[in-house]
Amino acid sequence: MSPRPGTKLLDVAGGTGDIAFRFLNYVRSQSDFNSLTALQTSTEQGVDINEDENSQVSGRSRDCHVTVCDINQSMLEVGMNRATQSGITSGISWLKGNAECLPIEDNSFDVYTIAFGIRNCTHIDKVVEEAYRVLRPGGRFMCLEFSHVSNPLLRSVYDEYSFQVIPVLGQILAADWDSYQYLVESIRQFQNQEDFKRIIRTCGFRAVTYENLTFGVVAIHSGFKL
Amino acid sequence: MRNSMFYTCMLFPVPRHMRNMASVCVKKSLSYVKYLKFRRILKLNCFSSTSFGVRLHSTSQIGSVTEEDGATQRGQYRGHRPTTPLQKTLLTLGSAAMAILHPDRGDMIATLGDVTAETALKQIKQKMESDPIGQQILRDQPVISTSTISIDYLGSLGDNTFGKEYWRFLTKHGFSPDARLPVHYVDDPELVYVMLRYRQCHDLFHTVLGMRPNMLGECVVKWVEAIQLGLPMCAMGALVGPIRLMPKHRQNYLTTYLPWALRNGQNGKFLMNVYFEREWERDLADLRQELGLEPPPEEPYPR
Numbered sequence: 001m002s003p004r005p006g007t008k009l010l011d012v013a014g015g016t017g018d019i020a021f022r023f024l025n026y027v028r029s030q031s032d033f034n035s036l037t038a039l040q041t042s043t044e045q046g047v048d049i050n051e052d053e054n055s056q057v058s059g060r061s062r063d064c065h066v067t068v069c070d071i072n073q074s075m076l077e078v079g080m081n082r083a084t085q086s087g088i089t090s091g092i093s094w095l096k097g098n099a100e101c102l103p104i105e106d107n108s109f110d111v112y113t114i115a116f117g118i119r120n121c122t123h124i125d126k127v128v129e130e131a132y133r134v135l136r137p138g139g140r141f142m143c144l145e146f147s148h149v150s151n152p153l154l155r156s157v158y159d160e161y162s163f164q165v166i167p168v169l170g171q172i173l174a175a176d177w178d179s180y181q182y183l184v185e186s187i188r189q190f191q192n193q194e195d196f197k198r199i200i201r202t203c204g205f206r207a208v209t210y211e212n213l214t215f216g217v218v219a220i221h222s223g224f225k226l
Numbered sequence: 227m228r229n230s231m232f233y234t235c236m237l238f239p240v241p242r243h244m245r246n247m248a249s250v251c252v253k254k255s256l257s258y259v260k261y262l263k264f265r266r267i268l269k270l271n272c273f274s275s276t277s278f279g280v281r282l283h284s285t286s287q288i289g290s291v292t293e294e295d296g297a298t299q300r301g302q303y304r305g306h307r308p309t310t311p312l313q314k315t316l317l318t319l320g321s322a323a324m325a326i327l328h329p330d331r332g333d334m335i336a337t338l339g340d341v342t343a344e345t346a347l348k349q350i351k352q353k354m355e356s357d358p359i360g361q362q363i364l365r366d367q368p369v370i371s372t373s374t375i376s377i378d379y380l381g382s383l384g385d386n387t388f389g390k391e392y393w394r395f396l397t398k399h400g401f402s403p404d405a406r407l408p409v410h411y412v413d414d415p416e417l418v419y420v421m422l423r424y425r426q427c428h429d430l431f432h433t434v435l436g437m438r439p440n441m442l443g444e445c446v447v448k449w450v451e452a453i454q455l456g457l458p459m460c461a462m463g464a465l466v467g468p469i470r471l472m473p474k475h476r477q478n479y480l481t482t483y484l485p486w487a488l489r490n491g492q493n494g495k496f497l498m499n500v501y502f503e504r505e506w507e508r509d510l511a512d513l514r515q516e517l518g519l520e521p522p523p524e525e526p527y528p529r
Contacts, residue, residue, distance in 0.1 A: 164312050172320040175333050177307055177410070 001111060001142060003027055009066040010109040010134060012099045012127075013117020015075025017082050017092075020066040024091050027064040067109075069095045069102065100126040107136045115144040119190040128203040135225045141205055147212070147219035148192040154215050162187070193219050302415040305408045309341070317341045317411065326466060329441070333407055339459035340411035340421065346456040347417040350498055354420070360499040367419050368503050370403045370426040380506060385529065388513050389506030392433045394527045399439055401429065423498065424455065430502045434513065435490065436522030441467065442475045443526075446487045453491030455498065482523050494518045 003009065003023065011019045070076050076094045083092060097103045099114070100123055112131045121127045131141045149155040162184040170180030191199065193210050196219075200208045205223025212219050301308045309317065318341050325334040354360030368374065380393035396403065406425045409418050428447070435450060437443035445467040452460035471479055495517045505513055514521060 164310060165316065167307075168313055168316045168320060171317070171337060172324050172334070175331070181307075 001113070001140070003030075003064065003111065005031065006063040007110045008064070008108070009111045009113065010069060010104070011066055012069045012102075012112065012114045012131075013071070013120070014068050014113070014115060015070030015072055015079050017068060017079035019113050019115050020068045020079070020092055021082070021086065021088065023066050024064070024088060065091050065093070067093050067095055067104075069097045069099070069104075071096070071098050100130060102130050102134055104134045106133050109134055109139060110136060111140050111142065113142045113144070116146070118143055118145055119186050124191070124196075125199055125203065128200055128205075132204045132225055137225055139225045141200065141221075141223045141225070143196075143200075143221045145196075145219060145221070146187040146190065147196075147210075147216055149216040151215055158217065159188075193221075196221055302413065303418055305410055306413075306415075306418075307410045308413065309411055314341050314411070322462060322466075325463075326470075329467075329470060335459065335463070336407040336425065337411065338462070339425075339457060340409055342458040343412060343421060344414065344417070346458065347412065347414075347420050350424070350455055350457075351417060351420050353496055354498055357496070357499040359501050360496075363423065363499070363501055364419070367423075368501075369422075370406075370430075370503070372402065372404050375403060375503070383507060386509050386511065387506065388433065388502075388508045388510045391510050391527070392430065392506070395429060395433050395439075398527060401439075403429070420498075424451075424457070427497065427502065431497060434497070434500075434502075434510075434517065435519060436524075436526050438526045441471055442479055442483065445471070445479065446483050449484065449487035450491040450494065450497075453488070454494065454496055486520060486523060490519050 001023070003026065005027070007027070009020070009023055011023070014020055068076065068079055070079075073096055076096060080094060083089075095103065099117070099121055112135050114127070114131075118124055118127055128141070135141065149158050166184050167177045167180045170183075171177040174180075190196075193212065193216070197208050197210055200221060200223045204225065206226040208221065208223040210219050210221045300306070317337055321334040321338040321341070324331055325338060328334070351364070354364055377393065377396065380389045381397070383389040383393070395401070403426070406422070406428075409421045409425075412418050412421050428451075431447050431451065432439060432443065435447060437446050445464060448460045448464040448467060451457060452464045468476065468479060497517070500517065511521065
């Protein structure tokens with residue numbers, strides 16, 4: 001994503017805050033890095049540190065804001081607890097809402113992310129349309145999701161592992177066979193990379209690309225509202 | 227619900243003859259292995275479509291059996307999780323390991339029991355069918371729960387009765403007769419009640435044998451169950467459980483309890499053929515004598 005100072009992020013189905021915390025840590029470390037390099041360069045060049053400029057940069061980093069939206073209140077509460085425990089008190093807000101019908105105005109965010117959430121939504125096209133609506137022109141849609149492995153040999157190994165082993169592990173380690181059975185099935189019934197790319201394009205995004213991770217087990221799709 | 231979601235997705239873009247096949251398979255509740263192969267056959271038809279918005283809500287239009295909680299029954303009975311031989315092996319090893327490391331994981335003992343029990347359950351069922359009381363139990367299929375038994379009634383019985391002793395067992399340890407886990411991994415629906423009956427009677431075995439639900443008591447009960455019922459999980463528990471005994475109990479176990487358990491297991495009446503629900507008001511010592519059980523070395527709940 002490489003967020004710049006002042007970015008407003010909407011993280012959908014991200015109740016537990018994984019993306020949100022990483023985003024905030026990244027922009028804060030960037031602002032620390034920037035002020036550190038500004039300090040170094042100015043001392044090297046013997047120029048006085050322009051405090052206004054510096055605070056402006058870090059101030060804009062403090063402008064970075066992430067709104068975490070989730071349909072499930074319990075997930076949001078887990079995220080809120082984790083935020084308190086990590087000492088993150090500013091730059092984050094929590095919103096309960098349905099990804100197919102976001103309680104958000106048009107054109108209000110710079111980046112929209114949804115990580116491992118879209119396959120659980122009932123109408124994927126509606127979710128992508130909502131993403132288009134709430135993003136500003138120039139805004140970026142990013143989706144991280146399980147996808148399809150194209151290599152047949154790897155796919156058969158992955159399928160066997162998914163269906164034979166994962167629910168068993170779920171039962172033994174988490175006493176929950178059913179959730180993990182649902183997980184592996186929901187992965188299979190989700191669109192493959194190309195089909196999902198087509199959906200994103202149809203909803204209006206441009207420069208739609210995807211990047212496979214681990215031979216296609218996971219894919220990151222990205223599109224811009226242009 | 228999840229199964230029907232999947233079948234909805236499969237049925238939408240699929241040609242009619244395959245759609246009919248799908249609905250037939252769902253109605254007949256195909257086994258898990260066939261379900262996997264069937265999915266692979268239809269996968270290409272489903273995923274190459276340009277249908278947007280895969281419907282994930284549950285639908286009752288396909289003719290699948292919907293359970294009370296909205297889930298679709300995918301096995302032979304409610305709660306059935308069909309498993310392949312590899313999964314059974316993994317479950318056996320994994321649940322056995324987890325049960326040893328964390329004996330408080332009752333669900334692991336239940337899983338281990340389910341997965342390994344098929345042959346033993348058939349033999350238990352045969353023994354029940356060849357006994358008049360066993361036949362009655364199989365016919366009535368009584369269930370021990372708070373809706374069928376009143377705890378207060380048990381507490382109101384005389385001090386020496388079997389029912390009162392069971393009441394002491396429940397109240398002293400905070401147990402509820404409702405807490406028995408459902409059966410998931412037994413594949414034959416005819417054997418499911420037998421497994422369930424065994425689980426429900428486990429606490430009653432504790433009571434009639436006079437064993438507390440501590441590690442020592444559990445090992446002893448497992449020995450009796452292993453000898454009488456032949457369930458592999460009971461045998462494993464009986465052999466491996468004592469490893470976790472404290473040294474002070476181990477000595478006691480070897481000299482007193484183990485021989486006592488072996489004698490009771492061999493001489494006692496087949497406990498699955500006891501209609502416990504009719505014996506609440508029975509004198510406990512009387513009942514033990516009738517069942518051929520020696521009284522315990524130590525009273526579990528001295529008055």
